[in-house]
Amino acid sequence: MMAVLGGGVAQASPSAEGTGAPDTTRGPCAYTVTPDEPAARPVPLPPDPRHTPDRGHPEVLLRTNQGPVPLVLDRAQAPCTVQSFLHLVRKKFYDDTTCHRLTAYPTLKVLQCGDPSNTGEGGPGYRYSDELPTDLAPAPNDPTGLRRIYPRGTLAMANAGPDTNGSQFFLVTSDSVLRPNYTVFGRITPAGLATLDKVAAGGIVPNPDSEVDGRPALTTDIERAKRTC
Template sequence: MRILLALVLMVVMGGVVGVGGVAQASEEPYRDPDVTRGPCAYTKTPDDPAARPVKLPPDPRRTPDRGRVEVLLKTNQGDIPLVLDRAQAPCTVQSFLHLVEKKFYDATTCHRLTAYPTLKVLQCGDPSGTGERGPGYKYKDELPTNLPPAPNDPTGERRIYPRGTLAMANAGPDTNGSQFFLVTADSTLRPNYTVFGKIKPEGLRTLDKVAASGIKPTPDNPAPVDGSPAKPVDIKRAKKDC
């Protein structure tokens, strides 16, 4: 499984931590001195071939690291507009925009919805719809350092990924590809997932509708907290919104 596998294991084995209060994402531009400025060194993954043919992203000597770019996910449940922040994660934004331009996300389904007390996300970005595939390449993490700490966390390691956060899924360190997740409510995680933008209010309204419909039951679990959305979310088209 491409994303949040370690997190799910922690949840099953006793939970992460409870989240108290509401975390607010800062509206100020954020610049992490440790993020990659380029080249990004996108690397092919022969053992994990692309779910849909796509070349490596452009990798200039200095990756654009200023400004914001808007992307619109047009879905069967409504529009989900996103704002990508180049300063926060230059290589991630470069890759995501490349996949948008190459129509990698078009006609794909968001395969996973979670409703754990500490993890509420919609996961998308795998054209196979299984959560196992990606673009046939990987690149390094650009991890956040400005997330608020989770309250009552004895380890002091967990952070709040606020509602409205746009972040990359992964299968371990430096395995970013095409899968991403949309945070529908404040979620508690170790800061091991690259944050590269935010979801605009219109998109949150669409996601609230999806989350309210819950997760599709299975014969073994009539009330799951992790699985396919009961209300399927199909990305009809992803496009740069000028």
């Protein structure tokens, strides 16, 4: 469901149906329900104040069965994304979910999470616009000149095309080459990278479609996501 990384599509929120709630929030982030894509887990639209907080670095801990994955978010870089992510953490949207995709391509090494349905097809019932990075280094030897390096330790949103951010996100385990079409909204701490390195070293469950793209052999469950700072 995503141009390169799959999933991350915003989906309809049952909590907004039949309640008179607006289909789009009135603030600058304009979180919008997507009725054609039922939510994987009911959750209301995020708050959307007139001024989106754009300073500070909130910290979130993903407590997984493979070890801790602490994250440091960046409000200045992607204020609407951080606001949505913290909302989903607060509503326990990510609790008891499984990271459904690990990639081991030469130029794309990520773990993707954030879908309570554990299929890669689920989202939170809403979508919102991209906040694309402008400071990523160009990929070397790229004849198109369009690709950029998403460095090891990057935290970014998955999507299914322009302005389809929802709940799925990816954690970059090694420098990866992509077009700059994915919102970067934070980084993974060294302790988190140690956990992700273990997951990546475990490899991918064999499947008929790909040897380098599939479910991690070391099943990685987010037992709880919580804000720590």
